[in-house]
Amino acid sequence: MSEKKHLFTYPGEEVDVTWDRRLCIHIGECGRAKNELFVGGRDPWCQPDLVDQADVLDVVERCPTGALAAHPKRADAPVETAEGRNTVVVTNNGPLYLRGALAIDGAPDDAPGLAFRAALCRCGASSRKPFCDNSHEKIDFRDRGAVGEPGPGLGNEAGALKVKRAKNGPLLLKGPFEILAASGRVAWRGTSAALCRCGASGNKPFCDGSHSKDGFEAD
Numbered sequence: 477m478s479e480k481k482h483l484f485t486y487p488g489e490e491v492d493v494t495w496d497r498r499l500c501i502h503i504g505e506c507g508r509a510k511n512e513l514f515v516g517g518r519d520p521w522c523q524p525d526l527v528d529q530a531d532v533l534d535v536v537e538r539c540p541t542g543a544l545a546a547h548p549k550r551a552d553a554p555v556e557t558a559e560g561r562n563t564v565v566v567t568n569n570g571p572l573y574l575r576g577a578l579a580i581d582g583a584p585d586d587a588p589g590l591a592f593r594a595a596l597c598r599c600g601a602s603s604r605k606p607f608c609d610n611s612h613e614k615i616d617f618r619d620r621g622a623v624g625e626p627g628p629g630l631g632n633e634a635g636a637l638k639v640k641r642a643k644n645g646p647l648l649l650k651g652p653f654e655i656l657a658a659s660g661r662v663a664w665r666g667t668s669a670a671l672c673r674c675g676a677s678g679n680k681p682f683c684d685g686s687h688s689k690d691g692f693e694a695d
Contacts (some may be wrong), residue, residue, distance in 0.1 A: 492549070506522075529553060541589075556589075566622075566623060572681065576592070578592060599612035606673065623656075629682075640649045641694070648674055649671060672684070674690060676695075
């Protein structure tokens with residue numbers, strides 16, 4: 477295992493796995509997997525050679541934050557690709573989970589998982605904006621993840637979901653995507669939306685201008 481401050485590399489013969497602790501919020505999808513890739517309390521925690529390469533990729537792709545990434549060593553090996561649709565899940569009292577072909581403003585260059593998976597702050601308190609750092613738990617953020625608006629709909633649009641940050645304001649999403657309520661329901665479809673990241677909107681997950689009233693500050 478090698479370490480570079482925030483980035484840990486777990487080498488294998490056919491594939492390496494990297495873990496970025498800046499992005500990890502300890503959801504536990506990796507440790508709950510029923511194989512020997514990740515085992516808590518073991519040193520090293522991750523051992524890619526103990527499972528098939530396909531299983532490495534499968535478990536890595538379960539990580540909702542982009543903290544995990546797989547790096548195959550053969551040119552013909554399977555690699556992670558974007559899911560067929562771009563989605564935003566509004567979690568119960570937690571962040572926005574994005575999946576798909578993602579282009580996120582502020583994403584570090586050394587975090588390849590963020591091209592496919594990300595957890596974005598919507599409570600306003602994260603010290604790692606636009607990414608979640610579990611501050612919603614510390615401030616007792618409450619929003620059950622219901623979504624009332626259906627959106628304008630989607631046709632045959634394709635392409636990446638671009639995420640920009642309005643200074644001291646919302647997340648600006650452009651591209652074809654769906655918003656899923658915390659219940660799992662596909663609630664909204666469209667190609668453009670401003671999503672609250674200050675935590676104060678009365679129309680979550682959408683921005684209603686509350687950031688201006690509350691003096692929210694973020695790049």
